[in-house]
Amino acid sequence: MTTILIDDNSYEGKAFIELLKKMSFARVLGEEQENEWWNTISEKERQAIDKGLADIEAGKTIPHNEMRKRYEQWL
Template structure:
């Protein structure tokens, strides 16, 4: 795939768009790529992730199979 040619095709397509809904969706997509997911989650979620990292550093890990067996009834 020639990435430069694809970019040019996208630019041409974008320039020809007349559908405001599609343009709005593209703007939203662009914004979603500009933000870091870490900045979008709650303080509680951040604290739980950080706690999990500390536990992992201490070797307090649960094998994937064991977790899946425990939560299999909800999957």
């Protein structure tokens, strides 16, 4: 399958999208379907991602250069 991104802010883009919708071989996805991958991962993976994002929001991160120093002997 090939993915094509079309700017739907222009008249030409909107017209092209409408044309594709009429074609039997094309499937037009809206922005809400762009994150379809989220539904393909396990609940455990989703929880791990959510925890990581929460850690970032809470400032619970370590800079890359600090981690390199900590693990330098194994790199």
